[in-house]
Amino acid sequence: MNRDTPRPAPASPRRTRASVFLLLAVLGLAGAAYVVRRPLLMSAPACAAGRWHGCLDTFNGVVLMTVASLPLALLVAWVLARRRRAAGLPSAWRLSLAEVGMVHGTVPFVWMTMMPGGGAGTVPARVSLVPLRDLVTMGPLGIAGNLLVLAALGFFAPMRFAALASPSRILALGAGCSVLIETAQYVLRLDRVPSVDDVLVNAAGAVLAGLASRRWWRTATGTPSGPPRPAPAAAAAGRGA
Template sequence: MRQTWVLWGNVIIAGTFALFFGVLAIMLLARRRARRGHPAPLRTALADVGIVVGTAPWIWMILTPATGQEGVSLVPFKDLAWIASAPWETVFVQVGGNLLVFAALGALLPVRTARMASAARVAAVAAGASALVEVLQYALRLGRFSSVDDVLINTLGAAAAALVTRRWWASHISVGPNSR
């Protein structure tokens, strides 16, 4: 855990400060959308800003150059099997972190739009975004290991987060003139 703070403390601090600016952005965006007659200005502003503020720090961490082993693993569950035999701290950071990478996206995308009000659609978007990040890690030679297992865990985290917010999905909420 201490090593995590040493490596990523700056991201954690920046992410914490981003929360203040996120709240400000939500208020301004909701006000602007309300003036333009948007049917759900606060909900969509919260979802839009929440996706960015909740995902950007993770992407920053993932795309930060490191001095680790580079490579690619395309065999599903191979890296997970290795991680399972690692110390619990490594398991916690690797699996827990990968579950959270696209959790904000997964939780808020179906809240944002009825078109994405499906765990399968959220999973597809998260899988695509995760695969892109893994390709970037490899292509940019960041000193990181690109793994299909990371894509699987990132996707699982997004889909699980989507199911947690199912009650608030856009398809379940009336967006008529009285719902502003």
């Protein structure tokens, strides 16, 4: 028997964790889509026909189009990653997924917050500036929806930009973007009530999502955050001691 046959190198723990995380994310999305499949399919005929009414002006239609466009988003991330790898840039997949994830995960929620109500353009603009007053009337579904509005931005932005890799900066980013959304609702008179509680919950959702991606945050050197690994030479010296 040839005892000198080289054995294949085991997969690195980081790559294994990334594969498991990606698999869990795909399974989670598939499970969520299965649970809400009936409401989503109500908008399928209008979306398939390219009609505005019944598709992009409804919650179900926007969610359906977001799920349907997920393969295209992954394809764009793959193309960006290949171009970065061909150019010899580090962390090609992480940066590409972060860029696509910020857009694909944020634009649909912002679109839904800008959908006009029945009295858009006719009712006077209103605003709620008393903190925590509207939080009581949101209900669990409203709170969950507001937490998700900027969650993708909070999750992926620090993975792409080292300048945003801190909870305080993610909080500022989420609050600033939420203020812009609420201001647009007020200025455009969309029959929506801009609320300071929406800003608070949107910013909280961005921070919570950002903390969930903390181990992949981009540092000033372009590498994920975390304890530095020993150099191969130093590790070999340590084993030989």
